[in-house]
Amino acid sequence: MKALCWEGVDKLAVERVPDPQILNDQDAILKVTLTTTCGSDLHLINGYIPTMRAGDVMGHEFMGEIVEVGPGVRHRKVGDRVVVCSFIACGRCWYCTHDLWSLCDNTNTNWELAQEIFGFETGGVYGYSHAMGGYKGSHSEYIRVPMADYGTFPVPDGVSDKDALYASDAAPTGWMGAHLGGVQPGDVVAVWGAGGVGQMAARAAELLGAERVIVIDRLPERLAMTEQYIGAETIDFSRTDVDAELRERTGGRGPDVCIEAVGMEAVSNNVRHAYDKAKQQIRLQHERPVAVRQAIYSCRKGGSVFILGVFGGLADKFPLGAMMNKGLTVRGAQQHGHRYIPMLLERIAAGELSPGHLATHEMSLDEAPRGYELFNNKKDGCVRAVFRPHG
Structure with missing residues (x-):
């Protein structure tokens, strides 16, 4: 065959x-x-x-x-x-x-x-x-x-x-992120990544009762698809400060639930991306955890972060202090x-x-x-x- x-x-x-x-x-x-x-x-x-x-x-x-x-x-x-x-x-x-x-x-x-x-x-x-x-x-x-x-x-x-x-x-992975991420009626949910899993996570959050769902990406066609088929709000991270934008849309607190649906080859428009990519290319670290870091920093105090993207090994510059001091619940799973x-x-x-x-x-x-x-x-x-x- x-x-x-x-x-x-x-x-x-x-x-x-x-x-x-x-x-x-x-x-x-x-x-x-x-x-x-x-x-x-x-x-x-x-x-x-x-x-x-x-x-x-x-x-x-x-x-x-x-x-x-x-x-x-x-x-x-x-x-x-x-x-x-x-x-x-x-x-x-x-x-x-x-x-x-x-x-x-x-x-x-x-x-x-x-x-x-x-x-x-x-x-x-x-x-x-x-x-x-x-x-x-x-x-x-x-x-x-x-x-x-x-x-x-x-x-x-x-x-x-x-x-x-x-x-x-794609659909069960996205649903799991919203479900095990703890989405509750009335929540504001942010999703990093407007690919198939990110869109399905956004739709799952809506069906679980989220008041607002915001999807972050840089590709215009994916952002447009998310708005058309999912009905979620979007942010183009190449055009704005994502953390500032999320705080602006949530009364200064940040999202209740943040879902990372990008994985080990995430990109960004800041110097951390170049640092992560260089270390990954020469195998000094396995991941480019840009989106995970941003989700942890942007999530409201006491909120929840769920990691849906696939990661295979060790990540540098993981914001452990922010996770602990903000009282976040961080989960992940296949x-x-x-x-x-x-x-x-x-x-x-x-x-x-x-x-x-x-x-x-x-x-x-x-x-x-x-x-x-x-x-x-x-x-x-x-x-x-x-x-x-x-x-």
């Missing part, structure tokens, strides 16, 4: 790889209908995740049709149209039974690598390096889905493939999608959430390298590129 493979830093190629097979009785084989780029994929392409190997299949956000099931699969059948959570979870360990699905004890087959990097293993992830299990990704014609009874979710009739696609990762996806599909079916607008560029799998070039370099207004492996 055809698949998009990582072949080195800034090197992607569509290649022929072996067809997936049932390896465990709880596996399913999925015919991939749609699969999309994600901002966290760029960390792989740009070489900031060190445990990639040439030939690894990319992609972790996808939906499709089940074409084969193992003998242990009880609740899914051939022909089901499903969306798949990007994290793989067993459904039975302590973490899964406590709704902490991305921390599953049993699905990261390379747990030694994860322990070396994070101090503890996480769950497995499709197409996201050998530290996260070394699983084949979704930018392919077919994919093996372990623990299919837990990780696949039937798509309701009337929900389009494109809307369902973003229930795989998405516990199994906790949120059924509810999100219901909201999509009811018309409360419509993430399909994120798919700005649709193309065949053969064109995937060009899709990532557009996505990585923010060309042609690309917010998300979506690939159709079967035409």
